[in-house]
Amino acid sequence: MDDQKISADMRAETDSNSEQEFLNRYDSSVYEKVSIAVDLLVFTIEDDTLKILMIRRAEYPFKGYLALPGVFVKPDESLDEAAQRGIREETGLVGIYLEQMYTFGEIARDPRSRVISVSYMALVPREGLTFHAGERASETLLVPVSGILDSTYDTAFDHKAMIEYGKWRLKNKVEYTDIAFHFVPELFTLPQLQRVHEILLDRPLFKANFRKKINPMIEKTDIYTSGDAHRPSQYYRRKETEEEQDDQTDL
Numbered sequence: 440m441d442d443q444k445i446s447a448d449m450r451a452e453t454d455s456n457s458e459q460e461f462l463n464r465y466d467s468s469v470y471e472k473v474s475i476a477v478d479l480l481v482f483t484i485e486d487d488t489l490k491i492l493m494i495r496r497a498e499y500p501f502k503g504y505l506a507l508p509g510v511f512v513k514p515d516e517s518l519d520e521a522a523q524r525g526i527r528e529e530t531g532l533v534g535i536y537l538e539q540m541y542t543f544g545e546i547a548r549d550p551r552s553r554v555i556s557v558s559y560m561a562l563v564p565r566e567g568l569t570f571h572a573g574e575r576a577s578e579t580l581l582v583p584v585s586g587i588l589d590s591t592y593d594t595a596f597d598h599k600a601m602i603e604y605g606k607w608r609l610k611n612k613v614e615y616t617d618i619a620f621h622f623v624p625e626l627f628t629l630p631q632l633q634r635v636h637e638i639l640l641d642r643p644l645f646k647a648n649f650r651k652k653i654n655p656m657i658e659k660t661d662i663y664t665s666g667d668a669h670r671p672s673q674y675y676r677r678k679e680t681e682e683e684q685d686d687q688t689d690l
Contacts, residue, residue, distance in 0.1 A: 481530065481562075489585075494579050563622075660674045
């Protein structure tokens with residue numbers, strides 16, 4: 440038994456040495472390089488309209504066109520790290536909702552070279568969103584998603600397709616998740632929350648049915664709106680999930 444163990448250890452060491460030798464000799468230059476980018480779909484709601492953060496490109500290709508903010512992935516960072524870096528550089532925000540969405544890899548999607556893009560969706564309430572033009576942009580602006588999809592605005596690369604997919608993703612997820620809460624501040628009224636759902640779903644909702652569905656996810660506060668011409672509305676907050684409560688207990 441001891442001889443078998445010694446023999447197995449020797450084979451493992453030999454295999455390990457062989458693999459290291461192979462890696463030392465490996466020449467990656469024999470393969471063509473493909474660039475990986477991360478494109479960011481930063482959605483918010485302003486003036487009762489679903490909008491998305493866009494930049495106006497200040498350089499070729501597509502100079503003057505609207506494009507999604509994005510970054511190339513560095514060799515020493517993961518996709519998520521690249522997306523978080525891109526969000527920090529464009530908005531200065533950290534800790535916001537960020538979800539990997541879809542990979543776009545058409546061969547000629549970027550006229551410069553072979554670039555595969557992984558899209559990420561970020562959701563931010565308008566009052567929490569700040570932005571500025573980066574080095575490759577002449578301006579940064581919020582654009583109605585509807586204006587992108589109906590080609591009112593000229594968009595670069597395949598970014599219109601990305602935005603179309605992102606809107607579809609939002610519309611579907613709002614039906615079965617609490618994703619709509621990321622568009623409202625910590626304290627909100629029920630009419631505010633219902634309007635967010637209506638904007639994302641592209642249809643009106645019956646108040647009674649909406650409140651029945653949303654009730655398990657929210658809790659009342661003792662705070663009311665003030666300064667309104669109508670009866671003050673009560674503020675609510677999103678109820679913590681059991682998982683979130685467990686995390687707080689662990690702390």
